[in-house]
Amino acid sequence: MGSMNNERDPMVVSIPIGTQAAGITLPGCYFRKHSRIKNVWLVDQAGIAADPSNKYVVTLQDNAGSPVSYASVDTHTSAAVALTQLPLVLTTPVGDTTNQPEADVPAGTMLNVKLTKTGTVTTTDAVLLIEWYPL
Numbered sequence: 390m391g392s393m394n395n396e397r398d399p400m401v402v403s404i405p406i407g408t409q410a411a412g413i414t415l416p417g418c419y420f421r422k423h424s425r426i427k428n429v430w431l432v433d434q435a436g437i438a439a440d441p442s443n444k445y446v447v448t449l450q451d452n453a454g455s456p457v458s459y460a461s462v463d464t465h466t467s468a469a470v471a472l473t474q475l476p477l478v479l480t481t482p483v484g485d486t487t488n489q490p491e492a493d494v495p496a497g498t499m500l501n502v503k504l505t506k507t508g509t510v511t512t513t514d515a516v517l518l519i520e521w522y523p524l
Contacts, residue, residue, distance in 0.1 A: 406515035435513035443508030
């Protein structure tokens with residue numbers, strides 16, 4: 390029996406970031422159909438130090454001429470915690486904003502992962518996880 394594409398059956402895409410010591414833009418995933426992103430997480434094996442002078446800004450954006458940002462996070466969120474699982478904030482929410490917002494992605498959209506680096510921060514076998522549902 391085939392899987393059901395609804396809110397009880399999430400699709401999860403894993404985008405390997407790896408060990409990065411520089412800012413970079415990586416290809417993410419292609420959404421052939423109109424879809425909805427529910428959650429996005431940055432997962433790093435060793436943890437990224439939350440330091441204001443050594444940080445990443447991670448953005449999930451399309452590859453249009455004027456990119457639309459769908460989710461973003463600044464790894465500087467607290468003073469001394471190594472971040473191993475960090476949720477990205479959906480920046481184009483739809484639906485009920487009092488709960489977890491969601492982001493609609495139009496059909497035919499290619500999303501990329503943009504890492505903007507400040508200082509000497511490095512990821513260690515990092516992965517970006519995207520939970521989404523086709524509409």
